[in-house]
Amino acid sequence: MEYRYLGNSGLMVSCLSLGGWVTYGGQVGPEIAQECMKVAFDLGINFFDTAEVYSGGQCEKDMGAAIRKFGWKRSDLVISTKLFWGGKGPNDRGLSRKHIIEGTNASLERLQLDYVDLLYAHRPDPDTPMEEIVRAFNHVIDQGKAFYWGTSEWSAQQITEAHTVAQRLNLIAPLMEQPQYNMFHRDRVEKEYMPLYKSFGLGTTIWSPLASGLLSGKYNDGIPSDSRLALKDNAVMKRYRDALETADGRVKLEKVAKLHLIAEKLECTSSQLALAWCLKNTNVSSVITGASKPSQVEENVKSLRVVPLLTEEIMRNIEEVLLNKPEQEYNFRSS
Template sequence: MDYNSLGRSGLKVSALGLGSSQYSFFCQHDNLHTIRECLAAALNGGINYIDTSEQYGLGKAELIIGELMRYIPRDQFIIGTKVMYGGTKPSQKGLNHKHIVDGLHNSLHRLQSDYVDILYCHGYDPDTSIHETVRAMDHLVHEGKIRYWGTSEWSRSQIEKAHSAARELNAVPPLVEQVKYNIFSRKRVEEEYAPLYPKYGMGLTTYYALYAGVLTGKYQEGIPKGSRIGKFQWLSQEGYLEEKNLKIIDELKEIAHNLDSTLAKLAVAWCLKNSKVNSVVIGATNKDQIEENIKAISVKEMLTEDVIARINRAVKKFS
């Protein structure tokens, strides 16, 4: 496993992180035994970053992580959780001071921990002033309940506003953004955010490396039983399996094959190759997937300029 500094901080985060939305949000896993195997495979493979949210199963993912991780010394792993969608009542949402503090306290209770390492804003809240959000995060850092804070899927100008509010308030600014990034979706990471990395030392954790599993190539011959789209058929209406995507994937599979790799490993390695990405958060429904995806670390070295150019040509050809 490789470890990267998270943005301008010295915190060493594993190049691959483990996601947890599938434990609950997608309800694919209610089986504690399988989840325990996934966590064990991740930790054995050197993953030290676990990604969760108050939203995933409305707290269920955090409960499971808290239960399974409680015997592991807390300083050996990094937990990032997210606040914004804590419940159905009006006071259980948003990035206002009350919900940020209440949401975090509820998360800490479920995670059986005194603190989280990273608290992300799980989206942007147009109803709350940026100054209120920044002040609430600063307060939690000073209380020792969070080590760092970040944003998720904020635009460049929203992130800029958070930094300027932090400067005005003499408060702790955000450190990291969590954003979608894969061979199909690159613009935000590669273009929109480009000025923010040198300007603020902004770190990145990314998700959807496998485009919800589609970038493994397993949907080429139809929808496999038990797969995410097989279980949640409404997802097939969301454009994941568009003909152009499947055509690109045919070509990408060929590139992976020539490297003696699988497409899953190639797709994860492609994200790892971007030095702005500190941790690629992978989702998995069983330990074999985690073990396979961790091997992407060694495929990264095979992604020469020539291979990257072939990947780009395959994407362009059908876009």
Template sequence: MDYRYLGNSGLQVSEITYGNWLTHGSQVENDTATQCVRAALDLGITSFDTADVYANGAAETVLGEALKGERRESLEIFTKVYFPVGPKGRNDTGLSRKHILEGIDGSLRRLQTDHVDLYQAHRYDRFTPLEETMQAFADVVRAGKAFYIGVSEWTADQIRNARALAADLGVPLVSSQPQYSMLWRVIEDEVVPTCEELGLGQIVWSPMAQGVLSGKYKPGEDAPAGSRATDSKGGADMIARWMTDDVLTRVQDLVPIAGDLGLSMPALAIAWVLQNPNVTAALVGASRPEQLAESVTASGVTIPDDAMARIDEALGDVVTRDPSLTARSTPTKR
């Protein structure tokens, strides 16, 4: 496992980071989830990403239990705040001072720790003054409940404004957590250059495009039983945009490229996002421990320029690049 500095901070994280968005507390039994966390630790993964909204707090609870007994100083634990939690009352969502200060306490209780290494704004809140949000994050940091601050799915302008306030408040805003993969490159034109300028690193989610880049979905064939594309609890909705014959055919054209590099298709997808110098870590999940062993083979891999060009040629016009799509992640109502 290789480790990288997060943005321009002194915090090192594992470049393969374990995320438990669609698994812990919902799709995977708790004992299996614990086995996945133990496998991650055995493979050298020290960074773990979750959020209070995942399974309405259950994902944080499962992760906290799975990490109990580990040396806290040897781990990097990330969580996020924004979306509705608990009974989902009027103030159980957003980035108000009330929700952030109550949210961090709830997360720490579920994670069984007195601090998180990175506390992230899960989305931008257009209904709360940014000054209020950043002051609340500053107070969380000064209370020792979080060491660093990050954002997720914020536009370049939103990041720039937050970074200016963070500098005034002395808050270490060091990261952005966007979706990024061979098929979804909307951050490349605006978010990445802005973050490079301001010293933020990317912790990217869905590097395998919800599993499509694993190659297991074939054009003209039914999705494999038990796969995300058959998950009625939300997985099928997330992957639907990629489940067209055109996309799936192009993805199959990546198989010989992966073979020439001695990589599996999942490893190729993860290694590809890690080629971007602004990407600090790729988030990977697992429903079985053995999946992680395949994912971590991407660590330390350098894809040659000619192979990167072959990937671009193979995928062609099925790649989504429109930078304006990031703004669509900002909720329009509470």
């Protein structure tokens, strides 16, 4: 396993991490979650990601149960959770000081942990003043209930505003951002955030590296019944499912088929190629993967051996398929 510094900090996270979105507490039961986390830990993954909203808090409970069951040394783990959607009450959502503090306490209770390493603002909150948000996350850090705070799906302007407020108040600014990033979703990580990597040392823990499974190739011949996109009661998955029926969706499926040929040339799977492509970007601190069975964790970790195979020629071949490279250059890891 490779470990990378999380942004401009001394914290090292495994370049591949395991997240619980959709899967743990929802798609699979606690036993499977425990098995996946055990395999991940044994393979060197130290970073596990969840959120208060995942499966209504059950994901936090299941992942916390796994930590207790295996008796892992707390200093060997990097645990993150995210706050924004905490319930149906008027103060159970958003980034008010009240919800950040109460939401943190509720998450720690479900996880049965004294602290999380990383605490994210799951989305920006235009209704709460930025100074209130920055002060609240600093309060949680001062209480020892989190070590670092960050953002998820914030714009570069919003992140910059948080840094400006933190600097003015001599407080801790957000260290990391958790954006969507994959071969089909590139502009924010590769272009919009470029000034932030240089100015603030922003770290990124990216989600959906396989575009909800699209880049794995599993949807080329339809939607398997045991896949994420088959989940009927998940609005996000429905949106992805409907997108496959559009002209753009069909074009993407054609590109996935061409990417599969490149994967075959490298003697890897399409999923491993997509994960390795994300890891190639030096501005990515960790790639958050999902797994509904232990074997998927093992297959995902094998993507590490593919990264050195992504030569300049192979990267050009991939770009010739994707045809979506942002105009601004970015820093991919040299071969």
